[in-house]
Amino acid sequence: MAxxxxxxxxxxxxxxxNAHPEDYEVLGEVDLNLGLVMTGQAADxxxxxxxxxxxxxxxSALEEGGEHSCDCWLEGDLEAWGEMFDDIxxxxxxxxxxxxxxxxxxxxxxxxxxxxxxxxxxxxRFNQTVQQFxxxxxxxxxxxx
Amino acid sequence: xxxxxxxxxxxxxxxxxxxxxxxxxxxxxxxxxSEWGMKPVPGPRGLTMMDIATGSYGEIEEEPQFxxxxxxxxxxxxxxxxxGYILNHKSQVWADNVIELYEEAVARQWSSTRDIxxxxxxxxxxxIEHAMCQLCTVLxxxxxxxxxxxxxxxxxxxxxxxxxxxxxxxxxxxxxxHSDVFRKRALANGGGLLVSRAxxxxxxxxxxxxxxxxxxSALLHLLGEGFILDIFRQGELIAPTPVEKKIFRLSMQDEAxxxxxxxxxxxxxxxxxxxxxxxxxEALDHGEKVFAEFGTQPDLSSALAVxxxxxxxxxxxxxxxxxxxxxxxxxxxxxxxxxxxxxxxIDRTSLPLDLLGIDRDQFTREGVRPTKExxxxxxxx
Numbered sequence: 001m002a003x004x005x006x007x008x009x010x011x012x013x014x015x016x017x018n019a020h021p022e023d024y025e026v027l028g029e030v031d032l033n034l035g036l037v038m039t040g041q042a043a044d045x046x047x048x049x050x051x052x053x054x055x056x057x058x059x060s061a062l063e064e065g066g067e068h069s070c071d072c073w074l075e076g077d078l079e080a081w082g083e084m085f086d087d088i089x090x091x092x093x094x095x096x097x098x099x100x101x102x103x104x105x106x107x108x109x110x111x112x113x114x115x116x117x118x119x120x121x122x123x124x125r126f127n128q129t130v131q132q133f134x135x136x137x138x139x140x141x142x143x144x145x
Numbered sequence: 146x147x148x149x150x151x152x153x154x155x156x157x158x159x160x161x162x163x164x165x166x167x168x169x170x171x172x173x174x175x176x177x178x179s180e181w182g183m184k185p186v187p188g189p190r191g192l193t194m195m196d197i198a199t200g201s202y203g204e205i206e207e208e209p210q211f212x213x214x215x216x217x218x219x220x221x222x223x224x225x226x227x228x229g230y231i232l233n234h235k236s237q238v239w240a241d242n243v244i245e246l247y248e249e250a251v252a253r254q255w256s257s258t259r260d261i262x263x264x265x266x267x268x269x270x271x272x273i274e275h276a277m278c279q280l281c282t283v284l285x286x287x288x289x290x291x292x293x294x295x296x297x298x299x300x301x302x303x304x305x306x307x308x309x310x311x312x313x314x315x316x317x318x319x320x321x322x323h324s325d326v327f328r329k330r331a332l333a334n335g336g337g338l339l340v341s342r343a344x345x346x347x348x349x350x351x352x353x354x355x356x357x358x359x360x361x362s363a364l365l366h367l368l369g370e371g372f373i374l375d376i377f378r379q380g381e382l383i384a385p386t387p388v389e390k391k392i393f394r395l396s397m398q399d400e401a402x403x404x405x406x407x408x409x410x411x412x413x414x415x416x417x418x419x420x421x422x423x424x425x426x427e428a429l430d431h432g433e434k435v436f437a438e439f440g441t442q443p444d445l446s447s448a449l450a451v452x453x454x455x456x457x458x459x460x461x462x463x464x465x466x467x468x469x470x471x472x473x474x475x476x477x478x479x480x481x482x483x484x485x486x487x488x489x490x491i492d493r494t495s496l497p498l499d500l501l502g503i504d505r506d507q508f509t510r511e512g513v514r515p516t517k518e519x520x521x522x523x524x525x526x
């Protein structure tokens with residue numbers, strides 16, 4: 001799962017989203033600046049995802065603490081992220097307790113954080129778009145392997 | 146001769162009355178006070194309400210001069226009739242995020258008929274089907290309050306605050322859809338609508354009878370919809386089939402918009418008139434009590450616990466502990482939103498914070514740290 005801990009992985013997910021805006025049309029447009037924080041490896045991975053309209057317009061690395069500049073961020077250990085992506089690869093999409101909504105609801109492995117409760121609410125407002133973005137991993141399966 | 150400029154218009158000889166002798170008014174063609182020539186530029190998404198909120202068209206006055214339905218930014222007759230609006234101050238209805246929320250709502254509408262994979266329903270164990278039907282009975286009952294309540298107040302809102310009324314219209318549509326989708330789910334799998342208890346109706350009456358719109362908004366958007374948002378968030382934990390999962394996921398997004406409006410509206414209301422804060426506290430003092438009764442009423446809580454447990458046989462080992470964990474999260478989120486709205490409820494609430502595992506001293510704007518120990522499965526004991 002080393003690939004999941006690389007910025008490139010999220011750039012490819014963004015490219016996938018941007019290539020198929022029609023898949024996101026039914027969910028509607030998004031305006032969200034989301035951070036992903038993966039801890040527990042030699043150097044933690046911090047990624048900023050800028051969602052605008054029906055696309056992901058920016059994928060960039062964040063410095064330590066840079067996630068605080070995002071509307072909200074998802075933070076968890078790499079193992080938990082890996083399990084989430086494994087679930088997506090096996091099932092074609094996240095299922096049951098491996099969706100980002102369920103994971104953050106329990107919050108013991110991956111949690112949703114924000115400096116502002118309204119930032120956290122943005123995650124709920126655009127949750128299905130974020131989930132569909134991450135579910136794109138199933139389509140990257142060949143290149144992941 | 147092609148008329149290409151305002152100068153051409155001014156030099157035109159125009160009739161002053163119709164052939165029937167009726168006087169004609171040409172002010173719309175020349176001389177109206179307007180920002181003629183302003184041309185908003187569509188963005189990548191199209192032409193949004195944000196794009197056209199330019200110049201005087203985008204200036205939301207604190208206290209508009211007129212109380213009519215005349216469009217903001219138009220050349221309004223001085224003697225335009227008073228429509229009887231009682232919410233004539235911006236802080237009484239507005240929220241700084243309301244225009245964006247309106248556009249978001251329009252972009253993210255869905256259909257309970259088309260977008261839910263009803264064909265994926267399957268026969269469920271009887272206890273699970275009963276529990277889901279009971280939950281849906283409660284939800285289809287209470288969701289309509291969020292249509293009735295805005296509808297009760299909207300015709301009293303000054304039309305100058307058009308975008309707030311437009312957003313509330315989307316909320317009405319959202320909540321109609323929620324009532325519709327939960328009613329459909331209760332009936333769609335061979336179950337049906339089950340019990341309706343007085344506790345739900347008491348809660349709804351408390352919200353509907355709030356004395357002011359801002360009190361009503363605090364009760365509905367902050368307290369009520371915040372609670373329901375967290376129920377919807379539990380969707381993946383309680384949904385036995387992809388059908389309910391999809392219902393809860395899509396409903397969650399709608400509900401979060403309403404909560405976002407309410408949070409910012411309350412903030413604006415308090416900023417505009419600090420005396421309002423006491424009124425809101427008073428409403429929430431009562432609302433939280435009624436809400437606690439609603440949230441713990443035996444039918445709803447037992448149905449949720451059965452769904453969380455995956456069946457009645459696991460309700461004590463899994464259902465109730467998980468429900469307890471969820472309750473901590475629900476009220477933590479609520480108290481944090483109140484803080485964001487400018488309301489310090491943590492020091493005032495009569496909610497049983499100890500029982501909920503919430504420590505006042507540990508409260509931060511983002512939330513609170515639960516005080517009770519958790520088991521290996523992450524659940525509070």
